Amino acid sequence: MQILVTGGAGFIGGHLAQRFAADSHDVVVLDNRDPFYDLDIKHHNVEAGREAARNSDGSYEFVEGDVRDAELVTDLVADADYVYHQAAQAGVRPSVKNPRKYDEVNVDGTLNLLDACRDEGIERFVMASSSSVYGKPQYLPYDEQHPTTPVSPYGASKLAAERYACAYSEVYDLPTVALRYFTVYGPRMRPNMAISNFVSRCHNGEPPVIYGDGTQTRDFTYIEDVIDANMTLLHEDAADGQAINIGSTDNIEIKTLATEIRDQIDPDLDLVYEERHDADAEHTHAATDRAEELLGYDPDHTIREGVSKFIDWYRDNRDWYEPLVRQS
Ligand code: NAD
Structure with a gap:
């Protein structure tokens, strides 16, 4: 089974690619090695994936490229069974300085992938969304029915991207799930957190x-709990078409x-x-009842x-x- 992990040189994508490779899947990582933080961490993330593949029956390929490159994305999706889309311009504060880049990478990049997936009959498109889609809380914990009124360009871009994913599920019957992460941490995490x-x-x-x-x-969420939630989506279809909170x-x-x-x-x-x-x-x-009900989510840490x-x-x-x- 081949799995395309976008943003796989980053923190969460790096752990995902590593786990998939360790579980003997064939992993292709697409990442442009954005210099948002030091590239040495991305080097370690890629090496962890390669090492996992060497110790299993899986394989690992790194493709340096951009999710905004529709042609490249289409080529890579053509060979994939699953797409785990983690690539994004991350960070709330910097998005205030450069909102347009967040739109181009997080929204247009996601659309490129969704379009490619729609034509290829992909098993499932799983994307990283964020607690930032909620904005100012009207009540807590946020459940998925809470109004979404993001207060940063980053949150707005993640909301637009996940709305597209849900719409593609509805209109084109493409199984999509958006996982709304809540402050993820763990080994090789972004250094500026x-x-x-x-x-x-x-x-x-x-x-x-x-x-x-x-x-x-x-809700500081340990990386292994986030990866476990993602792994469930290799076989679980109960959350298709939805956005689900993944918190601690x-x-x-x-x-x-x-x-x-x-x-x-x-x-x-x-x-x-x-x-x-x-x-x-x-x-x-995060209220994690929906994740618990649909994915059996039960964070350990x-x-x-x-x-x-x-x-x-x-x-x-x-x-x-x-x-x-x-x-x-
Ligand atoms: P990260 O910055 O470590 O990883 C993102 C990766 O995407 C990087 O390696 C970067 O080089 C790559 N990338 C950026 N622009 C790209 C482009 N145009 N084309 C290809 N690759 C590109 O961030 P992370 O913490 O691993 O976050 C992963 C995902 O989870 C992101 O979508 C982020 O918005 C989301 N998220 C993260 C957290 C968290 O706490 N870390 C919380 C909520 C949501």
Whole structure:
């Protein structure tokens, strides 16, 4: 079975491609190695996929290219059974500076893939969406019926993309599922995120810096739980045509997260507070009942367990990963 993973040199796509290869599938990764963060991490992601294929009966091919290139996308989809679309211009704050690029990559790129899939009879098109589609909460936790009023160009682009995916399912009978991720973390995560930053600072005897008063809440979701949800979609069709929340069941305040990390690494450190960024969501919290019902989703990792696994990984990989976090 051949699986096309777009954005497979990135954090989530890298873990997905690695798992598919380890499970003896034939994986093709399409990624343009966007320099949004240091390319060394993408190199490690690709190597992890290749290594998994070497140790299994699977295969791994890396294609450097762009989801905006319709011809290339069409060629790659022609050979695929499943498409896992993770490529995106990610990041809420930078989207405020350059909204048009988010539209081109996240919306037009997704449309290129959907068009190619429609013509090829793909088994399933699974795309990464985001909690950012919800915007300001009218109630929490967000369930999938919550109004979608994104407050950033990034959130708007993810919403448009997932709406197209749902429409293609309805109109062209293409099985599509959008997974709305809630702040994913774990080994090889993007270096410019709160958890990698807190861990790095604590390891260097520096207090973690919290933007705002630290009462913002998040569902930090461990990467393995996200990958498990994606794996289910290789055989489960109950969610076709839908957008589903994938979060943790362990919603916490940012200052609790910082405290947990500080306590695991260097309990003597203080916490430091700086001005909050306007584009950041105040609270995100997922209701995961639909994922549980349709996909049997049952996240394994509490924040303490996930953070502890990440810190272990960080210590083992500090030589190459830490400089990238420090410069981000
Ligand atoms: P990432 O930036 O690590 O991975 C995205 C990958 O897409 C990168 O390797 C990048 O090079 C590639 N890419 C970007 N533009 C491309 C283009 N035009 N053509 C081909 N490849 C391109 O991000 P991630 O954290 O792994 O996120 C993966 C997906 O999950 C994204 O769609 C993101 O919007 C979504 N998501 C992530 C989170 C999270 O917490 N990490 C939360 C919600 C949603």
